[in-house]
Amino acid sequence: xxxxxxxxxxxxxxxxxxxxxxxxxxxxxxxxxxxxxxxxxxxxxxxxxxxxxxxxxxxxxxxxxxxxxxxxxxxxxxxxxxxxxxxxxxxxxxxxxxxxxxxxxxxxxxxxxxxxxxxxxxxxxxxxxxxxxxxxxxxxxxxxxxxxxxxxxxxxxxxxxxxxxxxxxxxxxxxxxxxxxxxxxxxxxxxxxxxxxxxxxxxxxxxxxxxxxxxxxxxxxxxxxxxxxxxxxxxxxxxxxxxxxxxxxxxxxxxxxxxxxxxxxxxxxxxxxxxxxxxxxxxxxxxxxxxxxxxxxxxxxxxxxxxxxxxxxxxxxxxxxxxxxxxxxxxxxxxxxxxxxxxxxxxxxxxxxxxxxxxxxxxxxxxxxxxxxxxxxxxxxxxxxxxxxxxxxxxxxxxxxxxxxxxxxxxxxxxxxxxxxxxxxxxxxxxxxxxxxxxxxxxxxxxxxxxxxxxxxxxxxxxxxxxxxxxxxxxxxxxxxxxxxxxxxxxxxxxxxxxxxxxxxxxxxxxxxxxxxxxxxxxxxxxxxxxxxxxxxxxxxxxxxxxxxxxxxxxxxxxxxxxxxxxxxx
Numbered sequence: 185x186x187x188x189x190x191x192x193x194x195x196x197x198x199x200x201x202x203x204x205x206x207x208x209x210x211x212x213x214x215x216x217x218x219x220x221x222x223x224x225x226x227x228x229x230x231x232x233x234x235x236x237x238x239x240x241x242x243x244x245x246x247x248x249x250x251x252x253x254x255x256x257x258x259x260x261x262x263x264x265x266x267x268x269x270x271x272x273x274x275x276x277x278x279x280x281x282x283x284x285x286x287x288x289x290x291x292x293x294x295x296x297x298x299x300x301x302x303x304x305x306x307x308x309x310x311x312x313x314x315x316x317x318x319x320x321x322x323x324x325x326x327x328x329x330x331x332x333x334x335x336x337x338x339x340x341x342x343x344x345x346x347x348x349x350x351x352x353x354x355x356x357x358x359x360x361x362x363x364x365x366x367x368x369x370x371x372x373x374x375x376x377x378x379x380x381x382x383x384x385x386x387x388x389x390x391x392x393x394x395x396x397x398x399x400x401x402x403x404x405x406x407x408x409x410x411x412x413x414x415x416x417x418x419x420x421x422x423x424x425x426x427x428x429x430x431x432x433x434x435x436x437x438x439x440x441x442x443x444x445x446x447x448x449x450x451x452x453x454x455x456x457x458x459x460x461x462x463x464x465x466x467x468x469x470x471x472x473x474x475x476x477x478x479x480x481x482x483x484x485x486x487x488x489x490x491x492x493x494x495x496x497x498x499x500x501x502x503x504x505x506x507x508x509x510x511x512x513x514x515x516x517x518x519x520x521x522x523x524x525x526x527x528x529x530x531x532x533x534x535x536x537x538x539x540x541x542x543x544x545x546x547x548x549x550x551x552x553x554x555x556x557x558x559x560x561x562x563x564x565x566x567x568x569x570x571x572x573x574x575x576x577x578x579x580x581x582x583x584x585x586x587x588x589x590x591x592x593x594x595x596x597x598x599x600x601x602x603x604x605x606x607x608x609x610x611x612x613x614x615x616x617x618x619x620x621x622x623x624x625x626x627x628x629x630x631x632x633x634x635x636x637x638x639x640x641x642x643x644x645x646x647x648x649x650x651x652x653x654x655x656x657x658x659x660x661x662x663x664x665x666x667x668x669x670x671x672x673x674x675x676x677x678x679x680x681x682x683x684x685x686x687x688x689x690x691x692x693x694x695x696x697x698x699x700x701x702x703x704x705x706x707x708x709x710x711x712x713x714x715x716x717x718x719x720x721x722x723x724x725x726x727x728x729x730x731x732x733x734x735x736x737x738x739x740x741x742x743x744x745x746x747x748x749x750x751x752x753x754x
Contacts, residue, residue: 204421206571209420213420225435233270254372254377260285265289276451283390298320308328310333312333402544410605414603422457432487474505477501489516492521495517542566546622554566589630592627594628649679650715657674663708674686677720687721691725
């Protein structure tokens with residue numbers, strides 16, 4: 185596709201510009217601006233406990249000073265291991281304000297997953313949910329962590345709910361157990377060090393736009409998790425592109441904060457864009473359709489960022505309970521394909537639009553989106569964002585563009601494209617081509633009349649489950665360690681509203697006894713996140729391999745699709 189040919193501009197919603205201006209400012213500037221313009225607007229609502237923008241900024245500045253007193257300086261990597269809560273927002277912006285680098289982690293990660301990311305990033309401080317402290321502490325000897333700070337999630341609750349948690353009754357004990365966990369006696373407590381700190385000196389230097397803001401771990405194109413380096417300019421650019429795309433008025437929106445904030449999609453739409461437009465974030469520590477509807481009765485949301493399984497489950501629960509969703513004017517769907525059926529059901533219930541977007545962590549993360557207009561096309565990736573250009577090239581030779589309308593690998597260029605992979609120059613060179621073009625690893629076709637892009641296939645073999653990435657090589661490494669396993673290939677198979685499920689195709693060693701699925705799940709559960717554990721087990725005589733001996737997962741998947749459900753090939 186020629187660079188001067190941008191047919192997608194004609195399909196933009198009215199008022200969306202072709203280009204946007206990116207200010208040279210740090211990512212925290214959006215919070216400061218929102219607090220100045222809307223000091224008494226509710227910034228966060230966590231299970232009924234509200235914090236205004238003025239109060240949020242005060243907490244951020246106190247937290248920044250608390251971290252400074254712990255020795256955090258510009259450029260230091262600070263790990264955040266928290267579910268969605270008000271203190272997650274505080275910690276995120278406190279780290280950015282100091283000029284340090286946020287490294288987000290899934291708080292349900294097992295020790296080995298944390299070891300890799302914490303040691304690779306070189307994080308010196310971890311702000312950690314009490315229930316994740318044990319795993320972080322077990323990982324700590326193999327990292328350079330200097331300080332681990334424990335966060336009591338219940339502190340973000342309304343006072344009455346905090347009191348009820350202390351009652352000596354079964355329900356209170358069960359609820360308390362989901363929120364709190366044991367920590368070492370001398371471990372610093374987040375709420376105490378923040379309360380004791382004054383506000384950060386306003387003269388403390390702010391980071392430059394070119395400074396590193398986030399290290400966000402992703403499998404990229406190889407499946408090995410590595411840190412995508414996102415600068416303040418990358419993060420600000422993507423938020424400004426969101427603003428231009430949605431054209432919402434500042435200080436008017438209420439966003440559902442159900443996407444996990446350790447995920448690039450949640451960071452962008454909720455933590456950065458949501459704060460930049462001074463929206464109210466209704467926070468959920470984990471996604472639960474009934475909890476979303478309970479909150480909807482008290483504080484109706486106007487915008488719902490999510491992944492398709494969320495829309496399916498909220499819609500089903502709303503129909504069952506008779507809860508209205510008509511306050512939701514639009515929803516943004518990402519991370520996996522949105523089916524036309526899900527889109528129709530959601531739009532019938534809300535009366536608003538659901539628009540599908542496309543991105544990668546390396547794009548901060550959004551690069552394309554459907555227009556916020558009746559012209560949107562569910563099931564497509566949409567159109568390139570303002571100031572974003574795409575090419576479709578020969579996957580074998582990315583210097584050669586395919587002819588209009590032909591399928592090829594999608595390349596993206598724009599101000600949101602990352603600076604490279606942390607301490608991995610070879611991987612960076614493979615992903616970033618001359619001229620700033622990012623190889624996405626996805627095969628697409630572009631309508632040369634309208635510019636709408638459709639995903640055809642995925643070069644990458646990452647498995648996507650409910651919006652989370654599972655890296656087959658990690659699961660394979662764990663299964664391969666089981667006694668009696670000669671070889672294994674892990675692939676993603678269709679699984680309804682979750683998108684895909686993890687299936688392990690196993691070759692048993694000669695004379696070994698067949699494995700049971702539950703044994704494999706228990707074995708993997710010691711080191712892998714729950715969503716990465718195989719849900720099905722299939723036995724094969726051998727795995728298909730290329731001429732150089734590499735297992736061809738794509739062929740394995742095709743073989744498994746040809747098997748009848750519940751059958752194995754042995």
